Amino acid sequence: xxxxxxHYLKDGQIVTNNWQLVTADTAQLPSGNxxxxxAYWQANQQQLADHSxxxxxxxxxxxxxxxxxxxxxAAPVIAINFPKFVDGRGFSLARLLRERFGYIGxxxxxxxxxxxxxxxxxxxxxxxxxxxxxxxxxAASQSLNDxxxxxxxxxxxxxxxxxRHR
Amino acid sequence: MYIYxxxxxxxxxxxxxxxxxQTKRYLDGQxxxxxxxxxxxxxxxxxxxxxxxxxxxxxxxxxxSRQVRKIADISRTYDKGxxxxxxRQNIQLNWPVLEEVPDILAKLASVEMHAIQTSGxxxxxxxxxxxxxxxxxxxxxxxxxxxxxxxxxxxxxxxAFLPRKFKIAVCGSExxxxxxxxHDIGLQLVKNASxxxxxxxxxxxxxxxxxxxxxxxxEFLPKQHLLTYLDAxxxxxxxxxxxxxxxxxxxxxLVRAWTPEVFAQRVEAEWEHLKxxxxxxxxQEIERVKGFFTAPDYQAVDSVALEAELSSQAAAHKAFSxxxxxxxxxxxxxxxxxxxxxxxxxxxAPGDVTDRQLEIIADLADRFSFGEIRTTHNQNIVxxxxxxxxxxxxxxxxxxxxxxxxxxxxxxxxxxxxxxxYCSLANAKSIPVAEAIQRKFDDLxxxxxxxxxxxxxxxxxxxxxxxxxxxxxxxxxDKKGEEWYQIQLGGSANKNAALGKVLGRSLSRDAVVxxxxxxxxVYVENRLDQESxxxxxxxxxxxxxxxxxxxxxx
Numbered sequence: 001x002x003x004x005x006x007h008y009l010k011d012g013q014i015v016t017n018n019w020q021l022v023t024a025d026t027a028q029l030p031s032g033n034x035x036x037x038x039a040y041w042q043a044n045q046q047q048l049a050d051h052s053x054x055x056x057x058x059x060x061x062x063x064x065x066x067x068x069x070x071x072x073x074a075a076p077v078i079a080i081n082f083p084k085f086v087d088g089r090g091f092s093l094a095r096l097l098r099e100r101f102g103y104i105g106x107x108x109x110x111x112x113x114x115x116x117x118x119x120x121x122x123x124x125x126x127x128x129x130x131x132x133x134x135x136x137x138x139a140a141s142q143s144l145n146d147x148x149x150x151x152x153x154x155x156x157x158x159x160x161x162x163x164r165h166r
Numbered sequence: 167m168y169i170y171x172x173x174x175x176x177x178x179x180x181x182x183x184x185x186x187x188q189t190k191r192y193l194d195g196q197x198x199x200x201x202x203x204x205x206x207x208x209x210x211x212x213x214x215x216x217x218x219x220x221x222x223x224x225x226x227x228x229x230x231s232r233q234v235r236k237i238a239d240i241s242r243t244y245d246k247g248x249x250x251x252x253x254r255q256n257i258q259l260n261w262p263v264l265e266e267v268p269d270i271l272a273k274l275a276s277v278e279m280h281a282i283q284t285s286g287x288x289x290x291x292x293x294x295x296x297x298x299x300x301x302x303x304x305x306x307x308x309x310x311x312x313x314x315x316x317x318x319x320x321x322x323x324x325x326a327f328l329p330r331k332f333k334i335a336v337c338g339s340e341x342x343x344x345x346x347x348x349h350d351i352g353l354q355l356v357k358n359a360s361x362x363x364x365x366x367x368x369x370x371x372x373x374x375x376x377x378x379x380x381x382x383x384x385e386f387l388p389k390q391h392l393l394t395y396l397d398a399x400x401x402x403x404x405x406x407x408x409x410x411x412x413x414x415x416x417x418x419x420l421v422r423a424w425t426p427e428v429f430a431q432r433v434e435a436e437w438e439h440l441k442x443x444x445x446x447x448x449x450q451e452i453e454r455v456k457g458f459f460t461a462p463d464y465q466a467v468d469s470v471a472l473e474a475e476l477s478s479q480a481a482a483h484k485a486f487s488x489x490x491x492x493x494x495x496x497x498x499x500x501x502x503x504x505x506x507x508x509x510x511x512x513x514x515a516p517g518d519v520t521d522r523q524l525e526i527i528a529d530l531a532d533r534f535s536f537g538e539i540r541t542t543h544n545q546n547i548v549x550x551x552x553x554x555x556x557x558x559x560x561x562x563x564x565x566x567x568x569x570x571x572x573x574x575x576x577x578x579x580x581x582x583x584x585x586x587x588y589c590s591l592a593n594a595k596s597i598p599v600a601e602a603i604q605r606k607f608d609d610l611x612x613x614x615x616x617x618x619x620x621x622x623x624x625x626x627x628x629x630x631x632x633x634x635x636x637x638x639x640x641x642x643x644d645k646k647g648e649e650w651y652q653i654q655l656g657g658s659a660n661k662n663a664a665l666g667k668v669l670g671r672s673l674s675r676d677a678v679v680x681x682x683x684x685x686x687x688v689y690v691e692n693r694l695d696q697e698s699x700x701x702x703x704x705x706x707x708x709x710x711x712x713x714x715x716x717x718x719x720x
Contacts, residue, residue, distance in 0.1 A: 161317075
């Protein structure tokens, strides 16, 4: 995971990234807005309450989101890590956050994913995309619009096609 | 058959444009080899030993004559003028050019076809009985349900990057012709005591390196809950399936590790959250899709006169009589029959047909079967709804096109993967073995006397040729760089599905045909009355077969 790329995509726009991603082996929390590992978030609520900037959380693809569901509702940002771009667990995690746990803040994809996944990721509830490598974000954002409609229900469309048009 | 509306059409058109753009970026070096891999696979494109291979989806094996003509045209323009029918009822082009694949996909989209999710770690083409809608033992036509599953699975946003590939089959009849217990999900259409339709749900079946017969996880799922229940199964698998080792990544491994009971509990717990959500099917949608699978305009017939005419034609033409016996099947509508066009003449790779034959198949379908063509998992073609008074004429026309070899269900109607001639995974060639067997057993009287016999050949343990479920299975293995063949006996793909047992040490290519002949000798010597090879094997066990095949030469 890149800890702090300058820009990322949010709600289809290129925005400045003022969040620092902290990993489990970070000795001291940096100042400013941070994204901390889910386990750290759970174990250090008091310390994080005193942090100078805003605090969000990041979850790895193998983690049980159910374990954190009650405490992270207040997080302004929840990042979901893709250890490999072919690891599809993050798609389910984002849907659970939105549809089961009612999370309405920013869900940001971090780690290894590719622009060709953006359409489906957005359908599952991701609204922010922080790429690991330097890529043309404006070009990548075009992949959000690969399809104009879909058969299935998802976060972006709670009614299936057959209930809307058939 | 199902006809696209504007939404279906737009989706496949947009998919073509998406892939065209992806191919362009790949060729420009903007997408790495590793990143392009799942993108091309989910559009059907493999890179094989000799050239790319494009797998075209034939949803649940049903095509129109217009679609088949388009395939013929594509195979001529973009390939070498022939195609291969697969064991998942799909079609493969063996020699397309990567740069031209977007154009091929655009041509497919023009006739409501695509190659979406024919490969890759996603939900694949849903398969079913080739006699759906006409089978005498049908509980309910499975095709509307297959189409509903097709739409649900197409570009499903959550399940495009599963631990491994995922295959669903639907069985709508008493007898199983879809090998549904050997799928990741097998759905059996059933009726409850009130006569309502539902599904008996099985999970965790599959062939490959670790063949497993699926386990029942729910005996009656009311039909309107089909999609939310599938969502629940897929979500549990997507989250908890093994992603570290591709040989342990199929759902069958998870079901086995957890036990089917625990897996069922996990699915039910997930489903509690999804049940009755908007994805629940409406009766309006079910009826809409069923409306595409209506019966053709059958004519009233004089059955007695028809049967008399057929009998006299059969008496006058022995070859026609044999074809009636092996390739023609009764259907539930009086006066009509379902005809299997054999794609297994000796000397041709099983399942291969030329562009010209495809056009003839399309013409035959227009003339005799209301323009509909079905593909089978045994790699043949079926024309259903043929009026019995036209069987003789159909036979003559099919015969002159090389499509009437009367060997359906016999030892020569083998399932065979492309093997080492084409596939980069194969340990051994399979097509030459199939041909050697067909050439050896070319005496039709002998072949008919052997009766129903399924012989399946795979060139490696990935089992594309379904060797585990052949009455006789042949598996190509590599021994120090040489091609050897392991023989298995007793496999079966019906409702009493069974996996074959290994006969003994593997045989060299030269010894395979001789070994098969000995197996058949043991069968003929030991069978009782009309007993099939499989039934004889089940009664007498493997030892007698083993002794004969491995007996020292005398």
